Amino acid sequence: MLDLSLFLIIAGVFLVATLYLGWLGYRRTVSNEQFMVGGRKMNPIILSLSYGATFLSTSAIIGFGGVSAQLGMGTIWLMALNILLGLIVAFLVFGKRTRKIGKELGALSFPDFLGRRFNSPFIQIFSAGIIIVGMPIYAAAVLLGGVNFIDASLDINRDIALLLLSVIVAIYVAYGGIVAVMYNDALQGAILFFGMILLLVFTYSTLGGVTAANQALTDMAVDPGVGALAADGMTGWTSFPSFGSPLWYTFVTTFILGVGIGALAQPQLAVRYMTADSSRSLNKAMMVGGLFILVVVGSAYTVGPLTNVYFFNEFGKTSMQYAENTDMVIPMFVNLVFENVFLGDIFVALFLLALLCAALSTLSSLLHTMGSSAGYDVWRYLHARRIGVDDPMTVLRGKDGGLPKAMRASRICTMLMMILVVVITYYMPLSIIAKATAVFMGFTAAALLPAYTHAIFSRVPNARAAKFSIVIGSLAWSLWAFFIHTSTSVNIGLCRALFGKDSLASLPWTKIDPLVIGLPISVLVLLTFLLVDHVRQKGQPSTA
Amino acid sequence: MFGIDDPWIWSGYVFAILLTVFTIVYGWMKHNEEED
Numbered sequence: 001m002l003d004l005s006l007f008l009i010i011a012g013v014f015l016v017a018t019l020y021l022g023w024l025g026y027r028r029t030v031s032n033e034q035f036m037v038g039g040r041k042m043n044p045i046i047l048s049l050s051y052g053a054t055f056l057s058t059s060a061i062i063g064f065g066g067v068s069a070q071l072g073m074g075t076i077w078l079m080a081l082n083i084l085l086g087l088i089v090a091f092l093v094f095g096k097r098t099r100k101i102g103k104e105l106g107a108l109s110f111p112d113f114l115g116r117r118f119n120s121p122f123i124q125i126f127s128a129g130i131i132i133v134g135m136p137i138y139a140a141a142v143l144l145g146g147v148n149f150i151d152a153s154l155d156i157n158r159d160i161a162l163l164l165l166s167v168i169v170a171i172y173v174a175y176g177g178i179v180a181v182m183y184n185d186a187l188q189g190a191i192l193f194f195g196m197i198l199l200l201v202f203t204y205s206t207l208g209g210v211t212a213a214n215q216a217l218t219d220m221a222v223d224p225g226v227g228a229l230a231a232d233g234m235t236g237w238t239s240f241p242s243f244g245s246p247l248w249y250t251f252v253t254t255f256i257l258g259v260g261i262g263a264l265a266q267p268q269l270a271v272r273y274m275t276a277d278s279s280r281s282l283n284k285a286m287m288v289g290g291l292f293i294l295v296v297v298g299s300a301y302t303v304g305p306l307t308n309v310y311f312f313n314e315f316g317k318t319s320m321q322y323a324e325n326t327d328m329v330i331p332m333f334v335n336l337v338f339e340n341v342f343l344g345d346i347f348v349a350l351f352l353l354a355l356l357c358a359a360l361s362t363l364s365s366l367l368h369t370m371g372s373s374a375g376y377d378v379w380r381y382l383h384a385r386r387i388g389v390d391d392p393m394t395v396l397r398g399k400d401g402g403l404p405k406a407m408r409a410s411r412i413c414t415m416l417m418m419i420l421v422v423v424i425t426y427y428m429p430l431s432i433i434a435k436a437t438a439v440f441m442g443f444t445a446a447a448l449l450p451a452y453t454h455a456i457f458s459r460v461p462n463a464r465a466a467k468f469s470i471v472i473g474s475l476a477w478s479l480w481a482f483f484i485h486t487s488t489s490v491n492i493g494l495c496r497a498l499f500g501k502d503s504l505a506s507l508p509w510t511k512i513d514p515l516v517i518g519l520p521i522s523v524l525v526l527l528t529f530l531l532v533d534h535v536r537q538k539g540q541p542s543t544a
Numbered sequence: 545m546f547g548i549d550d551p552w553i554w555s556g557y558v559f560a561i562l563l564t565v566f567t568i569v570y571g572w573m574k575h576n577e578e579e580d
Binding site for chain 2: 073084210211217300
């Protein structure tokens with residue numbers, strides 16, 4: 001167990017820096033535009049580190065690192081997809097147009113962007129609703145990752161750790177807005193970057209070097225063997241699961257595609273494009289972002305499987321046999337591997353800090369997105385109705401983005417959403433972090449990605465097509481998740497309550513992620529309505 | 545390659561590294577790009 005006083009000294013320095021950046025953000029936040037998109041002039045280095053640190057969190061390191069420990073290095077394809085879709089396509093294809101159109105429209109949040117682009121309060125409110133309902137689950141998973149690490153490393157009460165983390169994040173997000181969030185993200189991202197390099201280098205050196213460690217992991221497929229997972233298609237920790245096996249479907253459709261594609265429609269990431277002052281800034285940010293993802297995620301997905309070699313050498317068990325929970329593999333490994341090393345306590349304390357940074361950076365961004373969705377997008381609309389503004393869009397087009405009370409509403413909602421997240425954290429089952437991440441990312445992709453793509457590429461966006469695509473995409477995803485996909489239906493419990501079983505289908509359907517069903521349906525609905533409306537317009541007599 | 549036999553795994557690493565190189569080269573080449 002790590003010496004608490006040592007960690008408190010290091011964490012104290014970090015906390016002072018965090019609160020200082022929060023104060024800096026508070027001083028620079030006097031309007032809605034500054035609270036929501038940092039006045040649209042964020043430094044590209046800060047933008048890239050903030051994007052990376054928001055994208056990659058304890059979920060990627062603790063959650064997916066743990067999944068890699070259980071299922072092997074196949075997750076490396078998720079890293080490739082993170083760079084290809086989550087960075088290159090996101091910045092070059094989506095980011096530049098989102099920034100440009102968002103600035104023209106004066107949009108301040110992702111739902112605001114969609115609402116203004118389609119001239120539809122319904123789309124704004126519905127997409128804000130998706131964030132308010134779905135994002136707390138993802139945020140709870142991120143918070144759980146941070147708490148798990150504290151639990152494994154320090155001799156302090158788990159509830160107190162949870163409370164401390166939540167209060168720190170809630171305060172600097174609520175008062176400092178996006179400026180404080182992004183400044184802190186950059187600091188936390190830099191610490192995380194060097195922390196992960198340290199972990200990767202130390203892991204390989206402990207296990208005898210790159211080739212020796214990888215070979216030992218490859219050999220473990222035979223002795224002790226992949227165990228019960230062999231029946232599901234697992235072939236080893238340095239090989240991909242058998243094509244078409246249940247594990248292959250889970251691996252590819254949930255973890256790789258769910259998070260890989262899901263990254264494109266993440267509201268907390270999309271709003272970062274709108275903080276850039278130019279396309280040039282996005283290009284510069286991409287330069288740093290690629291290396292950041294490669295190092296942080298690559299280290300986590302490589303160290304995860306290698307923990308099996310360590311646990312087998314030390315205890316004669318695989319990682320999962322030792323930790324019994326994917327979410328505890330990395331925290332336990334880090335504490336053990338540095339235990340008898342010179343200055344090991346300092347390494348653990350620094351790595352704990354890096355992990356806390358990963359949790360705080362993503363959590364703060366999610367909290368900012370949830371708070372602004374509830375306060376800015378939903379409350380402002382309801383307020384407009386209450387004060388008798390007939391056309392809510394006139395409120396949406398306020399001079400600095402809306403009513404002056406909107407920022408205060410966003411702050412209050414931020415606090416309320418944090419409380420909700422803490423409550424959800426207490427109800428999270430074991431081995432849930434990676435799954436909860438994939439669930440939220442898959443849901444937002446199925447619901448919002450086709451409409452978002454249409455919004456930025458069409459010269460005349462079709463609100464009717466977008467509305468149906470969003471609603472039916474959400475519905476298709478939800479029905480599949482509730483009644484077919486066992487990984488989610490088991491946790492929701494509705495299928496069992498109504499039908500007495502966890503799924504209404506059989507293999508392989510029960511292993512196919514709802515994203516793979518919901519997204520094509522959402523695309524199909526969008527294209528169908530676009531085609532129907534196009535044919536209708538052509539059939540109408542010209543008024544010219 | 546480096547103790548990993550399955551081409552699906554090491555090709556994933558190679559692909560990710562190539563993509564990272566692309567982001568650095570592209571970002572560098574376009575860091576003074578004119579606005580649309």
